[in-house]
Amino acid sequence: MAEIWVADDDQAIRFVLGEALRESGRRVREFADAETLLAALHDATIQPDVVLSDVRMPGVSGLKLLEQLKARGVAAPVIVMSAFTDITSTAAAYRNGAFDYLPKPFDLDQVIAAVERAEAETRPPPAPLPLAEPEQELIGQSPAMREIFRSIGRVAATDLNVLVTGATGTGKELVARALHRHSARAPRPFVAMNTAAIPSELLESELFGHEAGAFTGALKRHPGRFEQAQGGTLFLDEIGDMPLALQTRLLRVLAESEFYRVGGRELIRADVRVVAATHQDLDAKVASGQFRADLLHRLDVVRLHLPPLAERREDIPLLAARLLARAATSMRLEAKRFSPAALGALAEFAWPGNVRQLENLCRRLAVMAPGREIRVQDLPANERSAATDADDWHLSLQRAVRARLAQGESGMYSTLRAEFDQSLLAAALAENDNRRSRAAQQLGMGRNTLTRKLGSSRRRKPKDSST
Numbered sequence: 001m002a003e004i005w006v007a008d009d010d011q012a013i014r015f016v017l018g019e020a021l022r023e024s025g026r027r028v029r030e031f032a033d034a035e036t037l038l039a040a041l042h043d044a045t046i047q048p049d050v051v052l053s054d055v056r057m058p059g060v061s062g063l064k065l066l067e068q069l070k071a072r073g074v075a076a077p078v079i080v081m082s083a084f085t086d087i088t089s090t091a092a093a094y095r096n097g098a099f100d101y102l103p104k105p106f107d108l109d110q111v112i113a114a115v116e117r118a119e120a121e122t123r124p125p126p127a128p129l130p131l132a133e134p135e136q137e138l139i140g141q142s143p144a145m146r147e148i149f150r151s152i153g154r155v156a157a158t159d160l161n162v163l164v165t166g167a168t169g170t171g172k173e174l175v176a177r178a179l180h181r182h183s184a185r186a187p188r189p190f191v192a193m194n195t196a197a198i199p200s201e202l203l204e205s206e207l208f209g210h211e212a213g214a215f216t217g218a219l220k221r222h223p224g225r226f227e228q229a230q231g232g233t234l235f236l237d238e239i240g241d242m243p244l245a246l247q248t249r250l251l252r253v254l255a256e257s258e259f260y261r262v263g264g265r266e267l268i269r270a271d272v273r274v275v276a277a278t279h280q281d282l283d284a285k286v287a288s289g290q291f292r293a294d295l296l297h298r299l300d301v302v303r304l305h306l307p308p309l310a311e312r313r314e315d316i317p318l319l320a321a322r323l324l325a326r327a328a329t330s331m332r333l334e335a336k337r338f339s340p341a342a343l344g345a346l347a348e349f350a351w352p353g354n355v356r357q358l359e360n361l362c363r364r365l366a367v368m369a370p371g372r373e374i375r376v377q378d379l380p381a382n383e384r385s386a387a388t389d390a391d392d393w394h395l396s397l398q399r400a401v402r403a404r405l406a407q408g409e410s411g412m413y414s415t416l417r418a419e420f421d422q423s424l425l426a427a428a429l430a431e432n433d434n435r436r437s438r439a440a441q442q443l444g445m446g447r448n449t450l451t452r453k454l455g456s457s458r459r460r461k462p463k464d465s466s467t
Contacts, residue, residue, distance in 0.1 A: 002119050005040075005048040007031040007065065008081070009057045013104075017052065020108045021115065023455065034060035038068055048076045050099075050118040052111070055082035055089060063089070066096040077118035081106070100370055117371035137174050139319050142312035148175070148304060155302050156182035161254070163239075163299045164277040166306030169356030172277035173235060175304055179275055180233035188232030193225050196238035203246055205262050208253075214263025226259060226270050233273045239299065240280035240291060247292045254298040274299065309351040309358065316358070317343040317403045323359045324374075327366040336366060338374045340409060341419075344400030345376045421453050 004026050008014050014030040021028045029048070031037040034057055041047070051069065055062040062080050069078060077099035082089060093101050100114045138149070155162060156179050164172040173192060180190045198206050205214075209224030225234055236242075242250065253259045257270050276299045285291035309316065320338055328335050338346070351357055361380070369378040397416075404412055428439035440450040 002026045002049045002115075003029070003046055004050050004052065004115060005029045005031065005037060005076075006052045007034055007037045007057065007062070008052075008054040009033060010054070013054070013081075016108070017111065020112065024112055024115075026115070033057050034062065034065040034068070037065070041069075041072065041074065047074070050115050051076050051078045052115075053078060053080055055080055055093070056084065063092055063096060066093065066098060070097050079111075079114050079118060113377065114370075117373070117375070120371050120373040138171060138178055139322055140312060140315040141318065142307075142315045144307045144312050145315060148306065151302075151304055152178050152182065155179060155304075157184070159183075159273050160301045161273065161299055162275045162302045162304060163282075163296075164275065164304050164306065165282075166277075166279065167308050167354055168279050169354035170306040170308060171355050172279075172306060173237060175306065176233065176235040176275040176277065180235075180273075183233070183273070185232045185273060189229050190233050190235065191225050191229035192235040192237065194237040196241040200243050200246075203243065204249065207246070208249070208259050208261055209264075210262035211264045214261070218263070221261070224261065226253065226272055227268065229272045231271050233275060236274060236276045238278060239276040240278040240282055240285055244290070244292065247295050251292060251295045251298060254295070309354040313347045314402060316347045319355065319358060320346055320362060323362040324366060327359075327363040331363070331366060333366050334372065336369065336372050336374055339376070340404040341376050341400065342374050342379060343403035345379055347400075347403065425450060425453060 004021050006014055006017050006021075006028060008017070008030075009032055011032070014032070018028045018030050029040065031040065034053065037051070037053075038060070051074075053062040053065050060068070062082070066078055066080070069076070078097065079100045079102060080093045080098045081102045081104055083104035090101050099118050102111065102114060138145070138152075140146070140148075152175065162176075162179060164175045166172055176192070177190060180186060193206065195203060205218075205222065205224065207224050207226060209227055210218050210222050212218055212220045249259070253270055254274065258267050259270055260267060282291055282296050282300075286293045286296055309319075317338075320343060324336060324338065327333075346358075353360070365374050365378060397420075401412070401416070424443065425439070428443050429436070432438040432442065436450055437447050440447045443450070
């Protein structure tokens with residue numbers, strides 16, 4: 001049972017907090033000032049798991065208490081509370097090591113949730129997941145991704161040109177890098193170029209290079225991407241945006257394996273494998289005259305299509321855990337984990353930005369989420385799938401179960417039954433303005449049964465604090 005210590009000079013605040021925390025299944029000690037709490041630390045055989053402290057108290061302030069606890073090596077997370085919330089006080093609290101900062105007046109559920117996060121902080125940190133080796137950058141266990149892996153394995157050993165299609169953010173460059181890494185060209189360069197990111201007037205020079213004096217500003221010879229990738233692989237991203245005039249020059253290189261630099265007379269042989277990528281429908285662009293059909297045939301010897309993340313939701317828990325670990329390592333932050341419920345919620349997001357959007361979310365959560373465990377309430381609600389509705393609750397449950405199983409969890413039946421009851425009660429109470437009798441009547445149970453279930457569920461999640 002967790003030991004919670006509360007320091008506040010307001011007796012009413014101490015009483016309300018103490019009752020709510022005890023009802024949630026925790027032991028509570030209450031102190032009217034910081035000095036008494038510090039003295040109890042010296043004498044007590046039981047140390048607190050979490051400390052809640054007001055900022056403005058007679059004598060030693062909450063901020064000074066933070067400093068004293070830190071100086072004494074007390075590891076318990078400290079949640080600071082104050083009716084006077086300003087940037088200076090908030091910044092000082094976090095700078096001195098506060099776990100969280102709650103403005104008064106607060107909702108009791110908000111306090112319970114903060115305490116739960118703080119308790120998770122006292123548990124051993126999650127073992128950091130090993131970062132993916134280069135050959136494991138493409139992650140997935142879904143049937144669609146397994147087929148992609150098989151195709152890469154078959155095609156990599158050849159010199160065939162490959163066209164990678166898929167929506168923005170699905171990882172098309174990762175496919176190109178995997179094709180290069182597993183080919184005989186792996187010791188030679190891999191050169192990537194986004195044709196949409198370079199002005200059209202410079203694109204030819206970037207691809208084929210130029211001689212000194214070829215145009216204004218060309219002061220010396222410049223090797224292009226084909227020369228830089230000699231013997232290796234050239235990845236041309238967003239190939240659908242290439243101007244028609246340049247498509248003709250690219251077609252000649254692919255057909256004849258030779259080219260001239262801009263302003264040059266020397267014929268250069270090109271030993272380069274080309275992997276192109278696009279999020280556009282190139283067949284439609286050919287039909288509209290915006291893309292050369294013969295160039296498409298040269299590029300599209302083998303086509304690999306990457307599905308959007310929403311079509312391989314079973315990969316999301318593995319991807320999210322890996323990307324969160326990578327984000328923490330790259331930014332030198334403490335390792336965090338997703339709760340099983342949070343992983344289940346991630347599987348419900350729409351993900352219009354695909355894996356890139358998930359990666360950005362993991363980077364944001366690695367910095368902003370409080371505590372070592374990322375929970376559902378830490379996830380941005382605006383990224384949830386608009387398609388999820390009440391008729392799909394059973395699908396949501398199945399995804400949550402799969403996420404827990406993917407994490408190696410076992411014996412979850414009783415826990416999930418309790419969480420189901422908890423959600424059912426919360427919805428009924430919310431619909432009936434927290435009137436327990438009315439909620440119990442609608443659910444078809446007695447009021448005492450509802451009250452008993454509420455009490456047993458408080459250990460897992462903040463619930464209604466009405467009586």
